[in-house]
Amino acid sequence: MNVSELESIARQMVAPGKGILAADESTGTIKKRFQSIKLESTEEHRRMYREMLFTAAGAADYISGVILYDETIRQKTRDGVPFPEYLAERHIVPGIKVDKGAKPLAGFPGETITEGLDGLRERLAEYHELGARFAKWRAVIDIGAGIPTRYAIEANADALARYAALSQEANIVPIVEPEVLMDGAHTLERCEEVTSDVLATVFAALHSHRIHLEGMILKPNMVISGKKCANRAGPRQVAEATVRCLKRYVPAAVPGIAFLSGGQSPEEATEHLSLMNQLGPLPWQLSFSYGRALQETALAAWGGHDDAFAAGQQAFLKRARLNGLARSGEYTPAHEQQAA
Numbered sequence: 001m002n003v004s005e006l007e008s009i010a011r012q013m014v015a016p017g018k019g020i021l022a023a024d025e026s027t028g029t030i031k032k033r034f035q036s037i038k039l040e041s042t043e044e045h046r047r048m049y050r051e052m053l054f055t056a057a058g059a060a061d062y063i064s065g066v067i068l069y070d071e072t073i074r075q076k077t078r079d080g081v082p083f084p085e086y087l088a089e090r091h092i093v094p095g096i097k098v099d100k101g102a103k104p105l106a107g108f109p110g111e112t113i114t115e116g117l118d119g120l121r122e123r124l125a126e127y128h129e130l131g132a133r134f135a136k137w138r139a140v141i142d143i144g145a146g147i148p149t150r151y152a153i154e155a156n157a158d159a160l161a162r163y164a165a166l167s168q169e170a171n172i173v174p175i176v177e178p179e180v181l182m183d184g185a186h187t188l189e190r191c192e193e194v195t196s197d198v199l200a201t202v203f204a205a206l207h208s209h210r211i212h213l214e215g216m217i218l219k220p221n222m223v224i225s226g227k228k229c230a231n232r233a234g235p236r237q238v239a240e241a242t243v244r245c246l247k248r249y250v251p252a253a254v255p256g257i258a259f260l261s262g263g264q265s266p267e268e269a270t271e272h273l274s275l276m277n278q279l280g281p282l283p284w285q286l287s288f289s290y291g292r293a294l295q296e297t298a299l300a301a302w303g304g305h306d307d308a309f310a311a312g313q314q315a316f317l318k319r320a321r322l323n324g325l326a327r328s329g330e331y332t333p334a335h336e337q338q339a340a
């Protein structure tokens with residue numbers, strides 16, 4: 001493990017004014033996204049869509065890293081430049097999703113365990129060779145009647161820590177992503193309780209597995225009401241609860257926290273991040289690693305049409321720029337009215 005290299009990559013990933021684009025949708029997930037624009041999910045369509053995002057002129061001003069999927073890290077621009085090489089040339093750090101998805105946890109109805117540890121050392125070595133300098137592993141915790149159970153939280157935390165150790169061994173910065181879903185009808189208070197428990201358990205596991213905290217990034221959910229909650233908390237409450245929770249459970253040695261958007265609207269995700277950064281000073285960089293919140297408007301503007309390639313890029317750049325503003329707390333909803 002090259003500690004100074006890990007630390008320098010981690011700092012680059014959470015550089016001020018920028019954040020990470022999560023473009024690591026599995027083949028199944030991207031198929032669902034393409035269905036929303038009635039586009040068939042062929043390998044070439046997936047390549048073209050990713051090319052649209054990665055080659056948007058000026059994206060590097062707001063994007064510090066991109067999370068790729070196994071298929072995407074092997075693909076090239078239409079000019080024949082491998083995606084990781086194209087990104088690295090623009091000082092955007094290429095990363096890779098290495099988990100194999102959340103699968104039902106046997107004996108624990110409604111809960112999942114993320115798989116993908118077998119053969120991970122070898123896969124990490126190959127991904128490093130292909131240009132990846134960071135990785136991502138997502139654990140999923142659902143809130144419902146009687147769940148999450150302590151065992152599911154512990155099993156997922158342990159898998160995250162084993163993945164993080166193997167990544168650092170391979171000189172790859174691990175993004176540690178324990179996602180508490182916002183799908184249910186639960187309150188913000190319940191989300192804070194579960195998120196607290198999850199973060200405490202994850203950092204205990206990371207300690208047991210001797211993770212170098214300065215060489216990792218945390219990717220958590222925000223503390224937020226469930227989508228079906230009858231009385232959803234407002235943006236200021238979300239920002240305050242999230243920062244309070246993170247301050248309690250995330251060591252200051254961690255260089256950065258990059259949120260997932262988790263089903264929030266693009267505007268909500270940007271506003272929450274901006275409000276949180278107004279609550280500083282904070283011990284870590286507070287950044288974004290959004291998938292849907294960065295891509296939703298771009299996907300719709302493109303619609304799979306060649307002649308809307310530039311329109312898709314403009315829509316993506318607008319979200320990237322506004323989230324870049326939110327990194328220093330400067331974004332307000334009034335910015336939405338301005339042109340891209």
Ligand code: 13P
Nearest residue numbers: 022260261262290291292
């Ligand atoms: P969302 O921002 O769409 O939640 O995706 C981020 C991600 O990478 C989930 O693993």
